[in-house]
Amino acid sequence: MPAERQAAQRRGRMGRIAQLLLQGDRPHMLYIAFAILLVVFSFASPWFLSIDNFLNIGRQTALVSIIAIGMTFVIIARQIDLSVGSALALSGMSAALAMSHISDSWIVGAIAGIGTGAIVGAINGLVTTRLSIPSFLVTLGTLSAARGLALMVTTTRPEIITNDRFIAIFGEGDIAGVPVPILWTLLAVIGGILLLHYSVFGRQVYAAGGNPTAALYSGINIRRVTTLAFVLTGALAGLAALVLAARSHAARPDVVQGMELDVIASVTLGGCSLFGGRGFILGTLLGSLIIGTLNNGLVLLGVSSSLQLVIKGVIIVAAVAFTRK
Amino acid sequence: MSEPVAVAAASSPRVPLIRVTGVTKKFGGVQALRGVNLEVLPGEVHALLGENGAGKSTLIKILSGVHTYDEGSIEIAGRKVAFESPAKSREAGVAVVYQDLSLVESLSVGANLMLGREPRTRLGFVRQRELMAQVSAFLREHNIPLDPRVPVFSLPFAYRQMTEICKALMGDVRVLILDEPTSALTGGEEKILFDAIRTVTERGVGVIYVTHRLNEVFRISQRVTVFRDGANAGQFATAETDMKRLVAAIVGPRHAAMQARQETSTGTAMQTAPGADERTVAQVAPQFAHHAPVLTLTNVSNARLSGVNLSVRKGEVHGLAGLIGSGRTEILQTIFGLLPIHQGTIDLDGEPLAARRPADAIRRGVALVPEDRHLQGLVLEHSIERNLTLPRLPQLSRGGWLLAKAAALQARVAMKQLSVKAPDASTHVKFLSGGNQQKVVFAKWNHPRPKLLLLDEPTIGVDVGAREEIYGVVHDAALAGTAVVVVSSDLDELLRLCDRISIVADGSIERTVERGQIRHTEELHHLIQLSRPTEELAT
Numbered sequence: 001m002p003a004e005r006q007a008a009q010r011r012g013r014m015g016r017i018a019q020l021l022l023q024g025d026r027p028h029m030l031y032i033a034f035a036i037l038l039v040v041f042s043f044a045s046p047w048f049l050s051i052d053n054f055l056n057i058g059r060q061t062a063l064v065s066i067i068a069i070g071m072t073f074v075i076i077a078r079q080i081d082l083s084v085g086s087a088l089a090l091s092g093m094s095a096a097l098a099m100s101h102i103s104d105s106w107i108v109g110a111i112a113g114i115g116t117g118a119i120v121g122a123i124n125g126l127v128t129t130r131l132s133i134p135s136f137l138v139t140l141g142t143l144s145a146a147r148g149l150a151l152m153v154t155t156t157r158p159e160i161i162t163n164d165r166f167i168a169i170f171g172e173g174d175i176a177g178v179p180v181p182i183l184w185t186l187l188a189v190i191g192g193i194l195l196l197h198y199s200v201f202g203r204q205v206y207a208a209g210g211n212p213t214a215a216l217y218s219g220i221n222i223r224r225v226t227t228l229a230f231v232l233t234g235a236l237a238g239l240a241a242l243v244l245a246a247r248s249h250a251a252r253p254d255v256v257q258g259m260e261l262d263v264i265a266s267v268t269l270g271g272c273s274l275f276g277g278r279g280f281i282l283g284t285l286l287g288s289l290i291i292g293t294l295n296n297g298l299v300l301l302g303v304s305s306s307l308q309l310v311i312k313g314v315i316i317v318a319a320v321a322f323t324r325k
Numbered sequence: 326m327s328e329p330v331a332v333a334a335a336s337s338p339r340v341p342l343i344r345v346t347g348v349t350k351k352f353g354g355v356q357a358l359r360g361v362n363l364e365v366l367p368g369e370v371h372a373l374l375g376e377n378g379a380g381k382s383t384l385i386k387i388l389s390g391v392h393t394y395d396e397g398s399i400e401i402a403g404r405k406v407a408f409e410s411p412a413k414s415r416e417a418g419v420a421v422v423y424q425d426l427s428l429v430e431s432l433s434v435g436a437n438l439m440l441g442r443e444p445r446t447r448l449g450f451v452r453q454r455e456l457m458a459q460v461s462a463f464l465r466e467h468n469i470p471l472d473p474r475v476p477v478f479s480l481p482f483a484y485r486q487m488t489e490i491c492k493a494l495m496g497d498v499r500v501l502i503l504d505e506p507t508s509a510l511t512g513g514e515e516k517i518l519f520d521a522i523r524t525v526t527e528r529g530v531g532v533i534y535v536t537h538r539l540n541e542v543f544r545i546s547q548r549v550t551v552f553r554d555g556a557n558a559g560q561f562a563t564a565e566t567d568m569k570r571l572v573a574a575i576v577g578p579r580h581a582a583m584q585a586r587q588e589t590s591t592g593t594a595m596q597t598a599p600g601a602d603e604r605t606v607a608q609v610a611p612q613f614a615h616h617a618p619v620l621t622l623t624n625v626s627n628a629r630l631s632g633v634n635l636s637v638r639k640g641e642v643h644g645l646a647g648l649i650g651s652g653r654t655e656i657l658q659t660i661f662g663l664l665p666i667h668q669g670t671i672d673l674d675g676e677p678l679a680a681r682r683p684a685d686a687i688r689r690g691v692a693l694v695p696e697d698r699h700l701q702g703l704v705l706e707h708s709i710e711r712n713l714t715l716p717r718l719p720q721l722s723r724g725g726w727l728l729a730k731a732a733a734l735q736a737r738v739a740m741k742q743l744s745v746k747a748p749d750a751s752t753h754v755k756f757l758s759g760g761n762q763q764k765v766v767f768a769k770w771n772h773p774r775p776k777l778l779l780l781d782e783p784t785i786g787v788d789v790g791a792r793e794e795i796y797g798v799v800h801d802a803a804l805a806g807t808a809v810v811v812v813s814s815d816l817d818e819l820l821r822l823c824d825r826i827s828i829v830a831d832g833s834i835e836r837t838v839e840r841g842q843i844r845h846t847e848e849l850h851h852l853i854q855l856s857r858p859t860e861e862l863a864t
Contacts, residue, residue, distance in 0.1 A: 207707070
C-alpha cells in the first residue's frame with residue numbers, strides 16, 4: 001500500500017513535470033527541432049559540442065531570452081510589443097546616467113534601468129487599453145519615441161559605466177563558473193514560470209487573450225491585466241539593458257535595433273499563438289535557444305553573415321509552420 | 326387548418342410566382358419537413374410563421390439552394406425548377422435577405438450594391454461615375470431613399486437592411502425572402518423597412534416574410550402560412566383572421582401534451598425532490614416568502630432601458646418574457662455591471678449595487694450565465710478547470726498565488742454535481758457537446774452559491790437530457806435560497822421554471838404575472854404579442 005502510494009506520488013510528480021515541459025499544442029516538435037539542430041551542428045563543427053560554446057550561446061541569447069519571457073505574457077494576452085529594443089536602449093541610458101549623475105551605486109542604476117523600462121511598458125499598456133488603440137500601433141510609436149529619447153539624452157554619445165559592482169553583478173561576474181547573464185536568464189525564466197503558470201495573474205492573462213468577452217463576463221479586469229503584461233515586458237527590457245550595459249562597460253543609445261523581431265520570433269517559435277490564449281514559458285526559452293544556436297552554429301560553420309540572415313529567416317518560418325497543426 | 330384554400334381561389338386566377346408542393350426533407354433521422362406547401366402571388370407579402378424548429382429555416386434554405394429537398398416539387402411561375410445550388414436559385418429569381426447582413430461596412434452603398442459586377446475600364450479600373458449613375462438610377466426607379474455615396478457603416482440599421490434588400494433586388498428577382506428582418510430594428514426603423522417592402526411589392530415582386538412578431542403580420546402581409554413540426558398548420562388571409570387564431574395554429578394542441586409529459590417525468594432526470602417540477606409559489610416560496618426582496622430595481626434607465634421596476638425574493642425564480650430586442654438581456658446586463666445606469670437604483674439585499682463592471686457584481690454575489698456561451702461564457706481553447714476557476718480566482722488564491730489543489734478540487738466537485746460528461750477537468754471545453762458546455766458555464770457559479778443568479782436563454786442549443794438536468798440545477802439553486810432571474814424565448818421553459826413572469830417590452834416591464842395566473846404557453850404568447858405597442862398609424 002505505501003509503496004503503491006509512493007509510486008502514485010512519483011507518477012504525479014513526473015506528470016506535473018511533463019505537464020510543465022509539454023504545454024502547447026505539439027510541444028514535442030520543439031524539442032525534436034532543438035535536438036536535430038544540436039546533432040547537425042555537432043557533426044558539422046568540432047567546436048560546437050563544448051561547454052564553453054554552450055555558455056557562449058547562453059550569453060548571446062540572454063538578452064532575447066529575458067525580454068521574450070515578458071513578450072510571452074503580452075502575446076498570450078492577444079497583444080504585441082514592438083518597442084522592446086528601444087525600451088532597452090532608453091533603460092540602459094537611464095541606468096548609466098543615474099549612476100554617473102545621481103549616485104554611483106549599482107542599486108540606483110538597477111532601479112533607474114528597470115524603472116524606465118517599466119514606465120515605457122506602462123505607457124504602452126495604458127494607451128492601448130484606455131484609448132483602445134491596437135498595441136501594434138501604440139508600440140510602433142514608442143519604438144520610435146523611446147529610441148529618439150535615448151539618442152537625445154546624451155546627444156547620441158555613449159555613457160561610460162565605471163561602477164565595478166554593477167559590471168560584476170549584471171555582466172562579467174560568474175557563480176560556480178556560470179556567467180551572470182545566464183543566471184539572470186534563469187531567474188527570469190523561473191519567475192516567468194511561477195507568474196504565468198502558478199499565479200492568478202497568469203490565469204487572467206490566458207483568459208484575457210483566450211476570450212476577452214468571456215473573461216470580462218467572469219469578472220476579470222482586462223485593462224489591468226493587459227497593462228501589467230506590458231509593464232512586465234518593459235521591466236524585463238530594463239533588466240536586459242543592465243546586462244548589456246554591464247557587459248560593454250557603457251550604455252549606447254543605438255544598440256539592438258530590430259531586436260523586437262528576434263524576440264517575437266522566439267516567442268512564436270516557442271508555441272505562443274499570435275491569436276492569444278496559448279503559449280508557455282519553457283517553449284519561449286526553447287524558441288530563443290533554437291534561434292541562438294542557429295546563429296552560433298552558422299558562425300562556426302563559417303557561413304557568410306548575409307547568408308546567415310537568409311537561412312535564419314527561412315528556418316524560423318519553416319519551424320513555425322512545422323510546429324503548427 | 327381552418328380556411329386554407331378559400332383565399333387563393335377567391336383572390337384571382339393569377340399564376341403563383343412560386344409554388345411549393347409537398348416538399349419533404351430529412352436530416353439524418355430527423356424529419357425536418359413532412360410535406361409542406363406554400364405559394365406566393367405576384368405583389369403579395371406572404372408571412373411565414375412557426376416556432377423555432379417548425380421548419381421555416383429549412384424551407385428557406387431549400388429555396389435559396391443551400392439544402393436540397395427529398396420529395397415534392399417547387400415551381401417558379403408555373404415552371405418546375407431544381408434548386409441545386411445558391412447560384413441556380415438566384416438564377417430562378419429567388420433572393421434571400423438573411424438576419425446577419427452581408428455588407429462591406431467600409432464601402433459606400435453604391436459600391437456594395439455593385440460588388441463583384443462593377444463597370445470596368447479595359448485595364449480593370451472601376452468606372453466610378455458610371456457605377457454611381459447605375460445605382461442612382463436603380464434607387465430612383467424603385468423609389469428607395471438611399472444615397473449611394475454614403476458609406477454603409479454610417480447608416481442606421483434599417484437603412485443597412487434596405488441596402489441589403491436592394492442588393493438582393495439588383496438583377497431579375499421575382500421572390501424576395503426576408504428572414505426576421507425586424508429583429509434588430511427600432512419602431513421608427515421598422516416603418517422605413519415596411520415602406521421599402523411596399524415599394525418592392527408594387528413592382529410585382531412576391532415577398533416571403535418570416536417573423537416571430539405577430540403584430541407585424543397584420544401590418545404588412547396579405548396572407549399567412551403557419552408551420553408546425555415540419556408541416557402546414559394553417560393558411561389564412563390576414564384580413565380575415567386574428568392574433569388568437571394565429572397563436573393557436575402556431576402553438577397547436579401540443580401544450581396540453583407537454584403539460585402531461587412534465588407531470589409524469591417529474592424527478593426522473595433530475596436529482597431534485599419529486600414534485601419540485603410542479604412547484605408553484607404556494608409550494609416552494611413560502612419558506613422565503615416573508616423575506617425582503619434580494620433584488621430591487623427602481624426606475625432603472627439607460628441607453629436601452631426606460632424605467633425598469635423589478636423585485637425578486639429569495640428563492641424565487643423570476644422570468645423575463647418578451648420579444649428579441651425588447652430589453653430582456655439588457656436588464657440582466659445592467660444588473661451585472663455590463664451597461665452603465667443613467668437613472669434609478671439597483672439594490673441587492675437592501676444595499677445599493679453600484680456595479681461598474683462585472684467584477685463588482687460578482688463580489689456582491691451576482692452570477693450571470695450569458696446568452697452566447699461561445700462568445701461570452703467560455704474560453705473554448707482552455708480546459709474545463711481553467712474555465713471553472715475563472716470567476717472564483719479571488720477565493721482560490723492566496724497573496725496572488727493560485728491554490729492549485731483547491732482549484733482542482735473545486736473543478737472536480739462542480740463537474741460531479743452538474744454531471745458534466747468529460748474524461749477529466751483538463752479536457753478542453755471545445756471538445757464538449759453543447760449541453761455539457763452549458764453545464765460548465767453553470768458550474769462556474771456553482772460554489773459559493775450566488776445570492777442572485779441571472780440566466781439568459783439557459784438552455785439554448787442544448788439537448789433534451791441536458792435541459793432537464795439544467796432545470797434541476799436551477800431548482801436546486803432556488804431551493805437553497807438563490808434568487809433567480811431567467812430570460813427565455815422558450816415559453817414552456819418559463820412556465821415550467823418560474824414563480825412569476827414579467828413581460829418586457831420596449832425597455833421596460835409591462836406587467837408581472839404570478840405563475841398560477843397563466844396555464845398555457847398560448848396565454849403567455851398573447852401577453853407578449855399584445856405588449857408590443859402597435860403602430861397602426863404607420864399603415
